[in-house]
Amino acid sequence: AEGPAVEVSEEVLEALRGASRVVALTGAGMSAESGVPTFRDAQSGLWEQFDPSQLATPEAWRADPPFVWAWYAWRVGLVRSVQPNPGHCALAELADLREVAVVTQNIDDLHERAGSTVLAHVHGSLLDFRCMDCGAPYDGEIEVPTEPVERLDPPTCPECQGDIRPGVVWFGEELPRAAFDDAVAALEALGPGDVCLVVGTSGIVYPAAGLPAVALSAGATVVEVNPQETDVSDMCHLHVRDTAARVLPTLVE
Ligand code: BJW
Numbered sequence: 589a590e591g592p593a594v595e596v597s598e599e600v601l602e603a604l605r606g607a608s609r610v611v612a613l614t615g616a617g618m619s620a621e622s623g624v625p626t627f628r629d630a631q632s633g634l635w636e637q638f639d640p641s642q643l644a645t646p647e648a649w650r651a652d653p654p655f656v657w658a659w660y661a662w663r664v665g666l667v668r669s670v671q672p673n674p675g676h677c678a679l680a681e682l683a684d685l686r687e688v689a690v691v692t693q694n695i696d697d698l699h700e701r702a703g704s705t706v707l708a709h710v711h712g713s714l715l716d717f718r719c720m721d722c723g724a725p726y727d728g729e730i731e732v733p734t735e736p737v738e739r740l741d742p743p744t745c746p747e748c749q750g751d752i753r754p755g756v757v758w759f760g761e762e763l764p765r766a767a768f769d770d771a772v773a774a775l776e777a778l779g780p781g782d783v784c785l786v787v788g789t790s791g792i793v794y795p796a797a798g799l800p801a802v803a804l805s806a807g808a809t810v811v812e813v814n815p816q817e818t819d820v821s822d823m824c825h826l827h828v829r830d831t832a833a834r835v836l837p838t839l840v841e
Contacts, residue, residue: 594834600826603809604839607686607783611774612679613799614692614699614832617814619638619831621673622698626668628790632818646758649720653751654739660714660754661740665732667696667714675787675832676702681840693789693796694754707774708767710796712756717743724810728752763795771799778808785839787813788832791820802822 596823604610616626649656680703682688689707690699695786699706717726724747733740743752743795778784784803791797800823803810812824813835821827828835 591834594828594830594838596828596830596835597839598824600811600828601839601841603783603811603826605841606781607809608681609687609778609782610785611687611689611778611783611803611808612785612787613771613789613796613803614679614694614787615789615796616694618675618692618832619670619673619694619696619698620829621675621790622670622696622697624670624694625696626788628792633721644756646761649753649758650738653720654741656750657742657753658737658740660756661730661732664714664730664754665734667698667830668732669699670696672698672702673833675834675836676688676704677799678836678840680704682836685840691771691774691799693793695754706708708771710738710763710767710771712752712754712764714756717752718755719745719748720753721745722748724748726752753811768795772802775799775802775808776806778803778806780807782806782808784808784810785836786810786820786824787836789814789818789820791818808838 620626643656643659676698679690687772690704691708692699692706693711695711697715718724719726722745724745728743786800797820798812800820804823810824811826812821813828813832815829815831
C-alpha cells in the first residue's frame with residue numbers, strides 16, 4: 589500500500605471480529621487498483637470518452653455490433669493483462685476465517701484469480717461469450733486488439749452464424765436470475781453481528797444498488813469501503829473512506 593497508513597476505526601475491526609458470516613458486495617472500485625478503470629470516476633472512467641448508453645445496451649449492439657464488440661475486445665485484453673490486487677487477495681484470505689460470500693457487479697475474473705469462490709456475478713462475466721441469436725456458449729478464440737480500435741467484427745457462432753456477444757448484462761436486460769437470487773439469499777441469511785461489506789460501488793445501478801438494503805433489513809452491520817460518499821452511504825452503518833486494496837487487508841485477522 590502507498591501513502592499514509594490506512595485508518596480503520598476500532599468499530600469496524602470489532603464488527604469484523606464478531607462476524608461469523610460476511611457478504612462482500614463489490615463494484616468497479618474493487619478492481620480499480622488492479623488497473624481496470626471504473627465506470628463513473630472523474631479522470632479514468634471509460635465512460636468519459638464513450639457514452640455508456642451508446643455501448644452497454646442491446647440497442648447499441650443491434651445498431652453497430654463491430655463498434656460495440658471493439659470496446660469489449662479491448663477490455664478482454666485489459667482484464668487478461670491485469671492482476672488481482674491486495675483487496676481481492678484479502679477477501680480470499682478472509683474466507684479461511686469466516687463464512688464469506690462474494691457478490692460482485694464486476695464482469696472481470698479478478699476475485700476468482702485471487703482465490704475467492706464468487707457466489708454471484710450479478711452483471712455477468714466478460715469472458716463468458718455466447719451467441720446473440722441462439723444463446724449457445726462460445727469457447728473459440730477472441731482476437732484482442734493491442735490498441736483501442738473503433739470497429740472489429742465479432743466472432744461468428746459455429747451453430748447458427750449469429751454474432752458472438754460478451755456475457756455481460758446490458759442496461760435494460762434482466763440480471764441472471766439465479767445469481768441475483770443467490771445474492772439476496774446470502775444477504776437474507778445474515779444475522780445481527782454479521783457483516784456486509786459494500787466495496788467500491790457508486791450504488792447508482794439497480795437492482796444491484798438495492799442489495800445493501802437487504803443486508804440492513806437482515807440486521808447485519810453494513811460497512812462501506814469507498815474513498816467517496818455514494819448513493820448507498822446512508823444505508824451503511826460504518827464507513828471507511830479509503831481504497832479497497834488498502835483497507836481490506838487490515839480486516840483479515
Ligand atoms: C473505489 C476505488 C478504490 C474508486 N477502492 N472504491 C430507475 C430505478 C431503477 C432502475 C432503473 C431506473 N432507471 C433505469 C433503470 C434501469 C437500469 C439502471 O439502474 N439505471 C441507472 C443508471 C438508473 N438498470 C438496468 O437496466 C438493469 N436491468 C434492469 O433493471 O432490468 C429490468 C428488467 C426486468 C425484466 C425484463 C427486462 C429488464 C441492468 C443493469 C446492468 C448494468 N450493467 C453495467 C455494464 C456491464 C457491462 C460492461 O461492463 O460493459 O454494469 S453498467 C455498469 O455499472 C456496470 C457496473 O457493474 C455497474 C455499477 O457500477 P459500479 O460498480 O458501482 O461502478 P462505478 O464506476 O459506478 O463506481 C465506482 C465506485 O468505486 C465509486 O463510488 C468510486 O468512489 C469507488 N472507487 N476507486 C474502493 N480503489
